[in-house]
Amino acid sequence: MINQRNHELAVRMADLARNVASPSSVDDVLADVTKTAVELIPGADSAGILMIRKGGKFDSLAGTDDLPHQLDVLQMTFNEGPCVQAALDEVIIRTDDFRSEHRWPKYSPAVVEVGVRSGLSLKLYTASRTAGALNLFAFEPNAFDSEAETIGTVLAAHAAAAILASREGEELQSALSTRDRIGQAKGIIMERYGVDDVRAFDMLRRLSQDTNTRLIDVAQRVIDTRQTA
Known part of the structure; x- marks a missing residue:
């Protein structure tokens, strides 16, 4: 099972690498990243990318459904949460159960209300004007482990490469x-x-x-x- 999953990851990584190097739009690449995250990471029910710009403005990108945007709005409203913290400070933030999570006293109860129990947020990069994170959510507690972190980190690197390549092209x-x-x-x-x-x-x-x-x-x-x- 692990070997099969590693093979699937290698194939999808190759596809994503080709997409980053091709004229595909950055939105298409990011959508591929979040879709791949849900497909390859067991327990992941939803995925999205949060970009935070200077001045507190933010963008919810490439959500596999509306849930990531809904949670991004909550985090930016409360000015706290794992996605924000991963984008601005930490590299990886894993939450095993939001029902017992006290790091974000306003955000955690709100997440529980919409049915989310666990999450995984991975920093894309932090630049002078923008920071970002790849975020995964699950409706079951303890959905993510060290293997999920490894796969998520690789996917986050591809998302960051796509965004940076797009910006270099625009510049x-x-x-x-x-x-x-x-x-x-x-x-x-x-x-x-x-x-x-x-x-x-x-x-x-x-x-x-x-x-x-x-x-x-x-x-x-x-x-x-x-x-x-």
């Missing part, structure tokens, strides 16, 4: 867009004032400094003047 696209707009603005200035590209960029830079305006915004204004001329 690259933003950088390319910025470069293109500055290039367009330089070309307009070179044509309009008969200067070379070095001088055109210097004019943009000086205008940015003199007006305390971002260089990309100055470049956009130059482009806009040509478009409206």
Whole structure:
């Protein structure tokens, strides 16, 4: 049974790795991660991903049903809970029975009311503006063990890789867009004032400094003047 489960895990990990490396959307990859968690971790009834942004805003992602979002709302309302703690502080937090769990005096009774008895939360990563956790829930107590933690940790790593890869792609696209707009603005200035590209960029830079305006915004204004001329 264990060998079969290890084989299934290896196959699914390979699939997830290919998805991270492919053009699949990050939402698709995260949905695969939570679905795989419920399939491969015995006792897991529901799974989701909680992302906490700077300022206390949060996103519930890739829930296998509505339960993870419901519990995320409770945690953010009470400002306590295992998913929040795993995302911000701990690496792994396991709760064997919320009926006797005293670490979160407001959250635990609320969880019991909706029928959840045990949980497992695993940190994805913590960046300067965002933290996240993969969270598993079960309707039975003592649903998770060390094997569940091992499988969950691997899945959390794949989720983190997908999110980071997506953000790197977005940053690259933003950088390319910025470069293109500055290039367009330089070309307009070179044509309009008969200067070379070095001088055109210097004019943009000086205008940015003199007006305390971002260089990309100055470049956009130059482009806009040509478009409206």
